[in-house]
Amino acid sequence: MVTHLDLSDRRVARYGELLVRMVDDFETHAPSEFVERYRRATVKSAAHWRLARSLMPQGTSSNLRAWAPYPMYFGRAAGSHVTDLDGNRYIDCAMAQGVLAAGHLHPAVIEAVEAQLRRGTVYGGSHRDEATACELLLERYPCHERVRMVNSGSEAVLHAVRLARAATGRSIILKVEGTYHGNYDPTMVSFRPTLEEAGPVERPSAVPFTAGLAANALADTVVIPFNDAGALAAILDERREQVAAVLVEPVILNMGCTLPHADYFPAVRELCDDNGVLLIFDEAKTGTKIAWGGGPEFTGVQPDVTCVAKAIGGGFPVGAILANESTMRLIDQAVVLQTGSFAGNPVSVAATIVTLRDVLTREAHRQTSAVNLALAEAYERVIADTGLAAHVVTAGVTGALFLTDAPVTNYRDDLAIDPAAWDTYWLGMLLEGVIPQAYGLDDSWTISVAHDEGDVRAVGDAFAKVAPVIAEVIDRRAADVSLR
Numbered sequence: 001m002v003t004h005l006d007l008s009d010r011r012v013a014r015y016g017e018l019l020v021r022m023v024d025d026f027e028t029h030a031p032s033e034f035v036e037r038y039r040r041a042t043v044k045s046a047a048h049w050r051l052a053r054s055l056m057p058q059g060t061s062s063n064l065r066a067w068a069p070y071p072m073y074f075g076r077a078a079g080s081h082v083t084d085l086d087g088n089r090y091i092d093c094a095m096a097q098g099v100l101a102a103g104h105l106h107p108a109v110i111e112a113v114e115a116q117l118r119r120g121t122v123y124g125g126s127h128r129d130e131a132t133a134c135e136l137l138l139e140r141y142p143c144h145e146r147v148r149m150v151n152s153g154s155e156a157v158l159h160a161v162r163l164a165r166a167a168t169g170r171s172i173i174l175k176v177e178g179t180y181h182g183n184y185d186p187t188m189v190s191f192r193p194t195l196e197e198a199g200p201v202e203r204p205s206a207v208p209f210t211a212g213l214a215a216n217a218l219a220d221t222v223v224i225p226f227n228d229a230g231a232l233a234a235i236l237d238e239r240r241e242q243v244a245a246v247l248v249e250p251v252i253l254n255m256g257c258t259l260p261h262a263d264y265f266p267a268v269r270e271l272c273d274d275n276g277v278l279l280i281f282d283e284a285k286t287g288t289k290i291a292w293g294g295g296p297e298f299t300g301v302q303p304d305v306t307c308v309a310k311a312i313g314g315g316f317p318v319g320a321i322l323a324n325e326s327t328m329r330l331i332d333q334a335v336v337l338q339t340g341s342f343a344g345n346p347v348s349v350a351a352t353i354v355t356l357r358d359v360l361t362r363e364a365h366r367q368t369s370a371v372n373l374a375l376a377e378a379y380e381r382v383i384a385d386t387g388l389a390a391h392v393v394t395a396g397v398t399g400a401l402f403l404t405d406a407p408v409t410n411y412r413d414d415l416a417i418d419p420a421a422w423d424t425y426w427l428g429m430l431l432e433g434v435i436p437q438a439y440g441l442d443d444s445w446t447i448s449v450a451h452d453e454g455d456v457r458a459v460g461d462a463f464a465k466v467a468p469v470i471a472e473v474i475d476r477r478a479a480d481v482s483l484r
């Protein structure tokens, strides 16, 4: 029998309260002047929000789109820009939560999709192009031998975990504190726990990220700190022969852009090998972006299983699991079942082939990474000029502004960021015509093949206007604290 977490559970109740409050009023700590300007600039979005809220929880199709004070609604997008219902045009560095490394409406992707739409949208059977997409993925990930296509990152993670459990005959999954891996219950844990609930740094508590998990959903999830091979070794020592896999992003793009120490992944690899544990790289967000060849190219370490999604589809829903022949034999022999009505659907596969083969090429990655570095420099110049306590980290075509001058190497460091400073950054940049990153102080930006130097200059100019206001907010909050 599946029972559900008791809502009186202290941690779940707190998250529930937060959600209820958000439905009434998406709270922002940005200065009221920014909020007023936002309201004046987004009148049509505000009107639509009222309608949407009467029909959809939070007026959105994903909780991560509940932008404060209310979401804007979009009508058009092309290249590096999106336009909202009020006709405001923004330089888009969120790129659909990291999906659009190919840019909005890349002509080659659209052409391939239009051609496929005339041949069929879904066959309910297999088709020739799936194999081409798999070959292209294996070119980027030569450490793997077989691929299964799915529809999303969440699905890829779910199947990868199942595969790892079946391959090892063990059930525990080690998951990094402060990271997001999609909607699969055993990974909906310790995404943004408060310091009080997070437990000891080297042995974090498993804090549910949502109500509604099965009572035992987290029984086999153990949370580990990032960049701490010693903590991993200790847990493996204790839970010897129970751990199926370590599930980790090679660069944590759901903690800004938190880089691994150079010796972290080699040590993780060795510990996994020594203990018969599979290493799963969740590259839903990093794939094609931190390097052309993703995590293995970036870290020099080869995982046993890789999940990819988002950017590989050029704007269409897709995901894939990659592993070696012996692991995938479990699916081949139907020991592990992996199914899906839309898995490998021809439209997404057509988009994936063009995206991987023709758009996100090695040369495109080099060029876009250079644009991304120029963007980081533009931010750093403003930080130096204003003395703002902040720094920028990049990886390939992604990056993040950390509103702290201390390095961020794990979730506990990330907690130093003041949400009021971040809200001010977010809303201030929107008012200057820039969506600076995916929404949320834990998220990151994506630069696409469509972004150019003009975009970089405009983002830098926008930040130059907003940074002094962020600095004021930080100073005021520090003064408030010292008065208490």
Ligand SMILES: Cc1ncc(COP(=O)(O)O)c(C=O)c1O
Binding pocket: 097, 151, 152, 153, 154, 155, 157, 180, 181, 182, 183, 249, 254, 282, 283, 284, 285, 309, 310
């Ligand atoms: C690392 C990671 N894994 C999995 C997912 C889930 O992917 P999807 O939203 O395609 O289900 C995400 C989504 O942001 C992600 O960042």
